[in-house]
Amino acid sequence: MLLTIEHLSKQYPNGVRALDDVSLTIPNGMYGLLGQNGAGKSTLMRTLATLQDADSGTVTLDGLDVLNQKDTVRRLLGYLPQEFGVYPKVAATDLLDHFAILKGITNGRERSELVQALLHRVNLYEHRKKAVSSYSGGMKQRFGIAQALIGNPKLIIVDEPTAGLDPGERNRFYNLLSEIGENVIVILSTHIVQDVMELCNNMAIIHKGRVLYNGSPLDSVTELNGKIWEKSIPKSELLTYQKQYNVISNKLVAGKPLVHIYSEVDPGDGFQTTQPDLEDVFFSTIEKSTFVAA
Numbered sequence: 319m320l321l322t323i324e325h326l327s328k329q330y331p332n333g334v335r336a337l338d339d340v341s342l343t344i345p346n347g348m349y350g351l352l353g354q355n356g357a358g359k360s361t362l363m364r365t366l367a368t369l370q371d372a373d374s375g376t377v378t379l380d381g382l383d384v385l386n387q388k389d390t391v392r393r394l395l396g397y398l399p400q401e402f403g404v405y406p407k408v409a410a411t412d413l414l415d416h417f418a419i420l421k422g423i424t425n426g427r428e429r430s431e432l433v434q435a436l437l438h439r440v441n442l443y444e445h446r447k448k449a450v451s452s453y454s455g456g457m458k459q460r461f462g463i464a465q466a467l468i469g470n471p472k473l474i475i476v477d478e479p480t481a482g483l484d485p486g487e488r489n490r491f492y493n494l495l496s497e498i499g500e501n502v503i504v505i506l507s508t509h510i511v512q513d514v515m516e517l518c519n520n521m522a523i524i525h526k527g528r529v530l531y532n533g534s535p536l537d538s539v540t541e542l543n544g545k546i547w548e549k550s551i552p553k554s555e556l557l558t559y560q561k562q563y564n565v566i567s568n569k570l571v572a573g574k575p576l577v578h579i580y581s582e583v584d585p586g587d588g589f590q591t592t593q594p595d596l597e598d599v600f601f602s603t604i605e606k607s608t609f610v611a612a
């Protein structure tokens with residue numbers, strides 16, 4: 319499968335340009351859409367999921383016109399929205415059965431087998447009789463994946479799936495996502511860099527509706543080799559450093575800011591070169607775009 323997005327733009331009536339000439343080619347496998355809150359991720363996901371119209375641009379899935387052949391696309395689509403809505407006090411088995419009916423699986427035996435198989439697949443079988451409303455955050459997300467998998471979708475879209483999950487739940491969810499077939503496209507939107515690093519072989523960084531990077535997370539990290547420098551500084555000097563250097567991030571380590579700066583040459587001043595990671599890629603890419611725009 320190949321999803322091709324070309325020159326997609328969307329402006330909301332309030333003037334916000336949520337998508338600005340977005341072009342991406344997305345192959346089979348896990349694809350990460352990384353961006354801060356408000357970057358335009360959900361707008362792009364909802365557009366790909368045929369729930370919202372763009373102003374201009376095209377999207378094709380193996381030649382199928384996604385923006386205009388919505389019914390056909392919906393049969394190939396599994397979608398886990400950011401807000402799955404209200405979970406009724408209905409047992410997981412019954413709710414999944416209901417979703418399967420909505421997806422057109424009318425044969426009762428076939429549906430019952432599918433529901434059992436899906437509950438096993440997402441590791442909720444032993445909790446199948448409990449109300450989904452009583453599930454933990456991680457269990458709800460795994461239930462969400464189960465409903466998204468009904469009908470063997472070729473394109474699976476999951477919007478910010480790990481927000482609010484504790485580390486254990488997130489791990490279980492990662493494992494589930496990475497098991498989902500290699501012959502389908504899974505697009506995962508997130509503001510959590512670790513999600514992309516652990517799961518995705520390809521990614522895009524999106525910021526203010528524009529694509530700033532498109533490629534493999536590992537390549538993007540390699541490109542930064544030798545260009546990220548770090549130094550632990552007193553809190554009171556943070557502003558001075560921000561004025562003097564291209565500070566891309568600072569985080570507290572043992573109560574003191576550890577600043578990361580981008581520099582193609584040795585900045586001196588006690589900075590030490592450090593192994594870049596995807597967080598450095600993310601912040602330096604956004605920083606560079608702000609610098610260019612200014």
Ligand code: ADP
Nearest residue numbers: 330332334336353354355356357358359360361
């Ligand atoms: P993300 O998913 O990356 O947080 P969104 O796609 O939700 O980003 O939002 C992108 C931008 O569009 C934000 O500035 C947001 O406030 C704005 N936006 C989103 N939905 C609407 C809407 N229905 N009407 C007006 N503005 C919107």
